[in-house]
Amino acid sequence: MKEFSGIPAGLDRAPRATLVQLRSFEAVARLGGVGRAAKSLHLAQPTVSMQLKELSSAVGVPLFEPQGRGLTLTQHGEVLLQTVRDLFAAWQRFEDQSAELQGLKRGRLRIAAVTTTEYFLPDLLGPFAHAHPGIDIELTVQNRDAVVARLERGEDELAAMMLPPQHLPLNRWPFLENPLVVIAPAGHPLTQKKRLKLTQLTDQPLLVREAGSGTRLASEQFMADQGVQWAPRMALGSNEAIKHAVKAGLGLAVLSRHTLPQDLTQTGVAVLPVAGFPIKRMWHLVWRKDRPLSLAARTFLQELRRNLGVRAQPAATP
Ligand code: PGA
Numbered sequence: 001m002k003e004f005s006g007i008p009a010g011l012d013r014a015p016r017a018t019l020v021q022l023r024s025f026e027a028v029a030r031l032g033g034v035g036r037a038a039k040s041l042h043l044a045q046p047t048v049s050m051q052l053k054e055l056s057s058a059v060g061v062p063l064f065e066p067q068g069r070g071l072t073l074t075q076h077g078e079v080l081l082q083t084v085r086d087l088f089a090a091w092q093r094f095e096d097q098s099a100e101l102q103g104l105k106r107g108r109l110r111i112a113a114v115t116t117t118e119y120f121l122p123d124l125l126g127p128f129a130h131a132h133p134g135i136d137i138e139l140t141v142q143n144r145d146a147v148v149a150r151l152e153r154g155e156d157e158l159a160a161m162m163l164p165p166q167h168l169p170l171n172r173w174p175f176l177e178n179p180l181v182v183i184a185p186a187g188h189p190l191t192q193k194k195r196l197k198l199t200q201l202t203d204q205p206l207l208v209r210e211a212g213s214g215t216r217l218a219s220e221q222f223m224a225d226q227g228v229q230w231a232p233r234m235a236l237g238s239n240e241a242i243k244h245a246v247k248a249g250l251g252l253a254v255l256s257r258h259t260l261p262q263d264l265t266q267t268g269v270a271v272l273p274v275a276g277f278p279i280k281r282m283w284h285l286v287w288r289k290d291r292p293l294s295l296a297a298r299t300f301l302q303e304l305r306r307n308l309g310v311r312a313q314p315a316a317t318p
Contacts, residue, residue, distance in 0.1 A: 015058070016058040017055050017058045017059065020051060021051045021052070021054055021055040021058070022055070022084045022087065022088075023041070024037060024041060024043070024048045024051040024052060024055075025051070025052060025055055025063065025080065025081075025084060026081065026084050026085065026088070027040055027041055027048075028048065028052060028064070028071065029064075029073055029077065029081045030153075032070045032071065033070050033071060034048050034049055034052070034071070052064070059076070059080065061074070061076040062074050062076070062077075063076060063077035063080060064077055085153065089154060092154075095107075095108065096292070096294040099294060099295065099296060100294065100295050103295065104132045104134065104135060104295060104296060104299060105134045106134045106135070107134065107135045107136070107294065107295070107296045108135065108136045108137075108138060108294075108296065109128075109135055109136070109137050109138070109157065109158075109294070109296040109297055109300055110138045110140075110155065110156040110157050110158075111125075111137070111138070111139050111140070111156055111157070111158045111159065111160065112139075112140045112141075112142065112147045112150045112151070112155070112156040112158075112159040112160070113139060113140070113141050113147070113159065113160040113161070114141075114142070114143060114144050114147055114160065114161045114162065114214055115141055115142065115143055115213075115238065115239060116162070116178065116214075116215060116239060116255075116256040116258060116259055116283075117141075117160045117161075117258075117283060118141045119256075119258050119259055120176075120258060121139065121160060122139070124304060124307070124308075125137055125139065125300075127303065127307055128299070128300050128303055128304070131303070132296070132299070135296045138156075140155075140156065143209070143210065143212045143213045143214065144161055144162070144163060144212060144213060144214030144217065145211075145212030145213075146212065147159050147161055148161075148165045148168075151165070151168055151170070151286070151288065152168065154288060154291060157287055157291075157293060157294060157296075157297040158285055158286070158287050158297055158300070158301075159285070159286050159287070160283055160284070160285055160286075161214060161283065161284060161286065162178050162214045162215075162218060162281050162282065162283055162284070163214045163217060163218060163281075164284050164286045168288065169288060169289040169290050170286045170287065170288060170289060171286065171287050171288075171289055172284045172285070172286045173284060173285045173286070173301070174282035174283070174284050175282075175283060175284065175285055175304070175308060176282065176283045176308075177280065177281075177282055177283075178256050178257075178258065178281045178282060178283045179256070179257045179258075179278030179279070179280060179281070180215065180218060180219060180222075180254050180255065180256055180257070180277070180278055180279040180281060181254070181255065181256075181257050181260075181271045181272075181277055181278045182201065182252055182253070182254055182271065182272045182274045182277055183243070183246050183252065183253055183254075183255055183260070183269045183270065183271055183272070184204075184246065184252050184269065184270055184272050185246055185247055185248075185249045185268065185269060185270070186247075186264075186267070186268050186269055186270045187270075188249075188270070190204070190252075190272055191270040191272065193272075193273065194273060195273050195275065196272055196273060196274045196275065197274070197275050198223070198226060198228050198230070198274055198275065198276060198277075199228060201230065201252060201272070201274065202228065202229065202230040204251060204252050205233035205234070205250065205251030205252070206230050206231065206232045206233055206251055206252060206253065207232070207233060207234050207235075207236060207242055207245050207246060207250060207251040207252065207253040208232040208234070208235050208236075208242075208253065208254075209235065209236065209237070209238075209239070209242065210235050210236070210237045211235070215239075215254065215255060215256060216235075218279060218281055219254040219279065222254075222276070222279050226276065233250075233251050234250065234251065239255055239256070239259040242255060243255070243259065243260070243267070243269060246269050247267070247268035247269050252272070254279070257271070257278060285301065285304075
């Protein structure tokens with residue numbers, strides 16, 4: 001170990017705040033309220049409030065001020081938030097480097113994935129998980145907007161999504177087709193038709209995913225390109241909720257074909273033969289160009305390419 005002749009810069013002023021307090025502070029700042037932060041951290045609300053109070057007195061200034069029914073950061077709070085994120089990013093780099101030193105014997109692979117990929121991503125992770133039992137895999141499944149926010153904060157190494165954001169420096173590898181289809185309740189008169197135009201559907205109630213969903217965004221973009229107006233009747237927060245609502249006869253919907261089993265007979269829904277459908281989109285694995293990938297993530301990408309039998313060079317090779 002190298003010997004230091006003096007105290008490293010800043011060490012004599014080591015923070016009195018604890019990492020646990022900083023983690024709660026970051027969650028409250030990100031989620032905009034103590035209740036939501038407590039829920040996401042699996043802590044009791046008074047515990048988080050106490051941690052914030054202690055943190056505030058450790059730094060000697062208020063970090064939040066009330067705004068409406070929520071909380072907003074003070075100027076000091078903004079500066080602390082950036083510091084905390086830098087600190088956590090540095091810790092993550094340490095974990096990655098330490099895992100690198102241990103090869104693939106120990107480590108962690110963090111992946112964020114949009115909800116539509118939950119139907120197959122675990123299968124793609126399976127071979128890697130079996131081959132590298134020492135690597136902990138953390139798979140977070142959320143909608144597109146939430147995955148983009150995680151990518152912005154650099155919380156995961158890899159993300160699986162259909163519509164990667166343009167504003168981030170990302171490597172992208174289109175790895176699987178994502179056909180989007182129109183579904184109707186089984187037995188609906190439209191299911192008898194051999195061929196339909198999109199305009200023949202627009203008097204039917206349209207069920208869409210919540211704002212922030214990539215599926216919703218892709219179908220809105222498609223309809224705008226076709227010059228078709230089809231106003232949503234109802235927004236639902238998951239693919240499963242949409243399928244149940246369609247089955248119950250509440251309307252039609254555009255969903256990834258992968259959210260449905262191959263054989264539709266038991267599902268209570270049918271795919272309509274609409275011109276222009278399936279909308280052909282791809283899922284991408286993306287990762288930030290400005291952050292080095294860990295050995296675990298690089299290995300996962302290489303093994304996945306091999307398992308999927310990808311012969312053509314992807315847009316960015318792992
Ligand atoms: P989402 O997924 O609708 O759950 O956001 C979209 C996607 O496949 O990228």
